[in-house]
Amino acid sequence: MSLPVLNGLDVVWVYLAASPLLWLTLTLAAYVLADQVAVLCGRHPLANPVLLAVAMMVALLMVTGTSYGTYFEGAQFVHFLLGPATVALAVPLWHNRRDVARALLPLLAALLAGAVTAVVSAVGIAWAFGAPPSVLASIAPKSVTAAIAMGVAKELGGDPALAATLVIITGIVGSMMAGPVLAGLGVHDRAARGFAMGLAAHGMGTARAFQIDPMAGTFAGIAMGLNGMLTAAIVPVVLRLFGL
Amino acid sequence: MLGAWVLLLGCQLAGEAVARLIALPVPGPVLGMALLFGLLALRGAVSPVAPTVEHTALGTLAVGLLANLSLLFVPAGTGVIQQGPVLLHNGFGLLVALVVSTALTLAVTGGVFAVVARWVWR
Secondary structure, X not given: OOOHHHHHHHHHHHHHHOOHHHHHHHHHHHHHHHHHHHHHOOOOOOOOHHHHHHHXXXXXXXXXXXXXXXXXXXXXXXXXXXXXXXXXXXXXXXXXXXXXXXXXXXXXXXXXXXXXXXXXXXXXXXXXXXXXXXXXXXXXXOOOOHXXXXXXXXXXXXXXXXXXXXXXXXXXXXXXXXXXXXHHHOOOOHHHHHHHHHHHHXXXXXXXXXXXXXXXXXXXXXXXXXXXXXXXXXXXXXXXXXXX | OXXXXXXXXXXXXXXXXXXXXXXXXXXXXXXXXXXXXXXXXXXXXHOOOOOOHHHOHHHHHHHHXXXXXXXXXXXXXXXXXXXXXXXXXXXXXXXXXXHHHHHHHHHHHHHHHHHHHHHHOO
């Protein structure tokens, strides 16, 4: 006995699963749901909306047996907006330009100290755990925005796809830890907090900083841009120090 | 609204073109941000009485995009699904490295910023 309705559903699924519309819609829906959960948890750092949404999408792809390539055909429309959003950082930067100019010296000191710490500690710890050279080259730029990290990793014999994944995990981990770590140190200044978040956790730290306050978000955006350039210069030197 | 989109995408496009031309390790969008900042400075210099940028279509668009910045990382984050083998072999060490290094980086950056600021602004 055949079930025409189920057969019909099958046809619908085969059509939808291959179209960008389904995965675009599900990506947005997963994030809306994840953000609702985060709000219900009072925006607790552990209820990270990106982590929740990614977990939902990974589970969905595995259950339905969908490849990442098929998924990305739909999700690319969301991914694409990262570029214009980065350009848009100029707006809060312009709005807060006087505060930024006033903080130039602390900003540059923190940039140098933070960029070196980020690369040396990541490579050092992974090296101590016996990670192979290609993995070390992929983790070295973990604190900078994915576009730069992938380029740096590729240049130095790492794997760009792994580098992108490590960048995203760093972003999630950094967004979750920023509040407790900085409060524990007694760093309450909005500019200092935002700068640390953007430097350690690139765009995701910047997103988190904008949830706190526009001033924190502005300094996070600056940190993200400057650290991207500095890290690209530091990583080859650090890898050479580790004999790679 | 459309004009604001053209402005954002135009700056990004110009940034991408310049990044390719001079082979800098800087992504196009970051150069695009610098370009848009320059345009805003020019606008401020040319017409000081113009409404502040927050009250323009560009301001509305920028605030809207940045308020939902987290969403834009979901597609790339889902890419973790492709990294099964590497994470299986090096996963624990990599996770320790990411967590400890990120905590250290947050602490050093925020700490140095706060200490130098206190010293400069005294």
